[in-house]
Amino acid sequence: MTMTTNTTVSNRALAIKPSSTLAITARVRALKAEGRDIIGFGAGEPDFGTPDRVRDAAIDAIRAGMTRYVPVPGTPEAREAVAAKLQNDNDIACTPDQIVISNGGKFSLYLAMQAMLDPGDEVVMATPAWVSYKPMVELAGGTFVEIPTTADSGFLATPQQYADAITPRTRAVILNSPSNPCGTMYDPDAIRGICDAIAPHDRVMLISDEIYERLVYAGRTHLSPASLPSMRDRTITINGLSKAFAATGWRVGYTCAPQPIAKAMARLQSQMTSSVTSFTLPALVTALTECSDDIERMRTAFEARATLMESLVSAWPGVTCPPPMGAFYVFPDISAAFGRTSPGGASITDAGTFAEGLLEETGVAVVPGDDFLGCGPNHVRLSFALDEAAIEAGCGRIAAWLEGLH
Ligand code: PMP
Numbered sequence: 001m002t003m004t005t006n007t008t009v010s011n012r013a014l015a016i017k018p019s020s021t022l023a024i025t026a027r028v029r030a031l032k033a034e035g036r037d038i039i040g041f042g043a044g045e046p047d048f049g050t051p052d053r054v055r056d057a058a059i060d061a062i063r064a065g066m067t068r069y070v071p072v073p074g075t076p077e078a079r080e081a082v083a084a085k086l087q088n089d090n091d092i093a094c095t096p097d098q099i100v101i102s103n104g105g106k107f108s109l110y111l112a113m114q115a116m117l118d119p120g121d122e123v124v125m126a127t128p129a130w131v132s133y134k135p136m137v138e139l140a141g142g143t144f145v146e147i148p149t150t151a152d153s154g155f156l157a158t159p160q161q162y163a164d165a166i167t168p169r170t171r172a173v174i175l176n177s178p179s180n181p182c183g184t185m186y187d188p189d190a191i192r193g194i195c196d197a198i199a200p201h202d203r204v205m206l207i208s209d210e211i212y213e214r215l216v217y218a219g220r221t222h223l224s225p226a227s228l229p230s231m232r233d234r235t236i237t238i239n240g241l242s243k244a245f246a247a248t249g250w251r252v253g254y255t256c257a258p259q260p261i262a263k264a265m266a267r268l269q270s271q272m273t274s275s276v277t278s279f280t281l282p283a284l285v286t287a288l289t290e291c292s293d294d295i296e297r298m299r300t301a302f303e304a305r306a307t308l309m310e311s312l313v314s315a316w317p318g319v320t321c322p323p324p325m326g327a328f329y330v331f332p333d334i335s336a337a338f339g340r341t342s343p344g345g346a347s348i349t350d351a352g353t354f355a356e357g358l359l360e361e362t363g364v365a366v367v368p369g370d371d372f373l374g375c376g377p378n379h380v381r382l383s384f385a386l387d388e389a390a391i392e393a394g395c396g397r398i399a400a401w402l403e404g405l406h
């Protein structure tokens, strides 16, 4: 008798594309391992190390025997530290029982969608937007509704556009300010305007992804929607250690949600991952309570890089790009290159062939904008999470390659 293995995968798995940002990161890693001279503007992760104090707190916790299961939403100390951070830094009135700590901001967002959406529910978001929101909405049975924006408006939508996108089926609006991939952000008045547009719709919740909140430049301020009294019971705030604390591999994110939603997220988490890794929790407390100087050191470095990027990108022939305001991304429009031929003879027809030609011919990695939706197909994303010498060298290679298009 022959044994057969049925390796057919589910329709759900078939329908999901792999994350293109992580795919580029993996490609850069593989090319570097082959010894290629690659300058990677692909990965959306800080190049700094996690602050020593945070590492030490985890090591101390392991040595102290914190190696067992912990409460599903996190230890009381960690949930208290997150609630205190949100109260002190973001002016969000909240209690520890509204906090759920999860395996990365990405899983926090996934749980939020799973906890809130039923089939047919719509989730509204301005695009271009980070690659994972739409798949997460769809995995929860929802429909992702785009508000397309363009570079002219800094990729920002108006309160009226949000109001117009809301229908009786809308369950949530997602905000991600500062934005991945756009590098732009809403000012506090714009946030207030968007919240006013949502306010009349009782059923609509706001999911505010504030993972880049600490990385804002030129004196800009970030306003957390949940700090507005009208939005306190309507907002799910998501954040985590990855970006501000240069801790992408730790997989620590957190959510502050109205209690019923926080409870539902914890219930789901109890059947999915049980909790975050135990010894990251004291490290999270240390990060949130003792590391403001580390955060500021990294923010200042990113700010200088943002200025450098802006000046270098603005000199690229045929390319337009709003200046970076926050996060560590620029999202230039490179569509003037479509229909032309690269110095190495490749036909540039879209953002994918642009990124591929650039990588093959110059060793510079960028992310094609297609999966960020909206006008994304006309753009590529560059993450400036690399040192200034590498930024100058990489942007120089891009400039020379663009000059050679014919
Ligand atoms: N939101 C946005 C906009 C992001 O860019 C990222 C980065 N991957 C995340 C959430 C999630 O980050 P993490 O899972 O590493 O906390």
Ligand code: GLU
Binding pocket: 019, 021, 022, 042, 043, 044, 045, 106, 130, 131, 132, 180
């Ligand atoms: N958020 C980062 C990026 O956009 C990390 C990869 C991911 O999770 O998408 O590149």
